[in-house]
Amino acid sequence: MTTKPEAAQDALNKLLQVVTLLNEDMRQDFERRGLTPARTHALWVLAELGPSPQRALAQALGVTARNVTGIVDGLVETGFVTREPHPGDRRATLVTFTDKGAHTVHHLQESQRTLAVQLFGQMPAERFSAFVNGMDDVLQVIQRELAKG
Amino acid sequence: MTTKPEAAQDALNKLLQVVTLLNEDMRQDFERRGLTPARTHALWVLAELGPSPQRALAQALGVTARNVTGIVDGLVETGFVTREPHPGDRRATLVTFTDKGAHTVHHLQESQRTLAVQLFGQMPAERFSAFVNGMDDVLQVIQRELAKG
DNA sequence: ATTCATTGTGTAGCTACTTCACTATGCAAC
């Protein structure tokens, strides 16, 4: 045991605070673009996958297929994606970016890059790498814990 | 500029991953106790404030008074708090822990302490302090940014 | 041709959030 419990608690509190503020910051960015968090997440995943049936989106997002129907409904209404027929499977639709959607995702990606640079760009190299190593440690612990139960 | 953009992006991705997993872990803990995230947050704040009128809770939680009505409704139904008359202001109610509520908050606090120790307890002192310093940097940047836009 | 799996959606319901309108009470000023 090298870290005192109170210090560990302080660190966790700070981490949670960072989380809260970061979420808030990103949420505001989404909102300016007419996006909700869930719809943004869907766009983001869609950018990775390319045009996809809703089932694939559901899996990638970790939510039910029914929920994806609703999210895509919203994205269609607001003009970010369209539902195209799946060539070769008439049951499925291919969720596909509109120009606006593709454009928006591109800006989101840039925005995230900018944020990363804002957060870490000025940080001394040594501190930065220690920070990243610390986060790797934390990630490992969490993943081990979640695996257990 | 001491940190490369790609490295900064990696770091941000890791941070967001930590966030996601941590949230999921905590949410599961809440669920086991019969609590939703919003209700847990309310309990947590109530523990800091002591018995409070809903208005105070709303302010502390950063949500509307109307929303607090709903959250407290839920907490009353599930037996964590009661609405007591405010002595000296007949408009207000004092949201007050039941035994179950007080007990639960206590366990939540212990659980958070345990989590902190799990996450950071084994970390070498030097890495830990660098990690905390890094988070302080990040916090500062975010707060500066949020203040602006 | 029948059977079974899969895709998407209707229905219904919960939590969490908002705004707007309203009641009841408190409080201060005339």
Place this chain on the structure above:
DNA sequence: GTTGCATAGTGAAGTAGCTACACAATGAAT
């Protein structure tokens, strides 16, 4: 002490995000 404004809480209505269950249409395999 009444008038008038502020404050505490809630009803009504709506949005977003999620769930489970039921079902129609299609696909795939025997």
